């Protein structure tokens with residue numbers, strides 16, 4: 001499996017299994033199918049509320065001798081309610097307990113948005129902290145602690161723009177090694193990709209297929225479809241593969257890790273097989289000029305009228 005490489009030489013398989021929206025009762029089997037199919041990278045997060053079940057699947061795979069711990073790359077993410085310095089290590093320890101692991105390969109700050117301790121999704125003004133209350137540099141100090149303690153081999157962020165990355169880098173002892181953001185042909189993130197490359201920050205693309213199984217409440221009316229896009233379909237038909245495989249391959253060709261979510265065995269297998277798809281310059285050019293620009297996960301659930309955070313703080317213009 002093709003990998004991307006951290007500066008110390010550690011490798012992360014470029015295609016991983018996404019577990020956001022994988023329901024309890026489904027994710028156990030999905031993880032086992034994925035490992036059986038050859039996935040060696042699983043992307044998790046505390047807020048997905050399924051880490052215990054992922055942990056049970058990992059335990060089963062280890063006990064059955066299907067795979068060894070050191071052959072797997074496991075990522076998880078710090079939720080918004082644990083951004084205070086004292087809360088980072090305990091939050092990670094809870095994740096490690098749920099996943100039944102001694103350490104993670106990668107731990108990320110999930111969002112640059114802080115909630116008060118114990119708040120799952122802040123609604124009222126009182127449930128939020130601001131950057132003044134809990135600066136991102138404080139949360140990053142906690143992440144550095146995690147790395148020093150050996151609880152995560154690599155540390156990074158998710159949903160960070162250039163301004164916020166620069167802020168962390170300025171005060172950091174260890175710079176972020178990864179930025180996981182939404183990325184696909186409707187949102188190529190060229191500026192952010194160039195910035196991250198210049199700073200040696202690897203990238204992971206989430207929602208590469210457009211995250212069609214999100215709750216309706218999180219969807220805007222008339223969202224464009226990546227899987228049904230004519231340009232994607234035309235390239236898929238040329239290579240005799242599915243649209244999903246083209247979208248996954250697009251990321252692989254940009255040397256960006258990609259974590260399609262599936263709980264269906266055929267699609268889990270098919271998504272990993274995207275590694276075989278060889279897109280040519282012409283295909284990549286067509287995808288780069290697809291003509292639709294769209295962000296599916298715009299973070300508006302964090303920026304309501306009661307929130308101190310604004311959408312314009314989250315994302316830079318492309």
Ligand code: A2P
Pocket residue numbers: 018206207208209210211212213227242244245259260261262263264267268270271
């Ligand atoms: P399922 O889990 O039933 O396979 P994203 O990774 O962008 O969040 O997208 C996940 C959505 O895409 C889920 O609804 C998932 O459904 C679906 N999906 C995953 N793989 C494929 C595929 N190869 N073809 C079509 N849909 C897919």
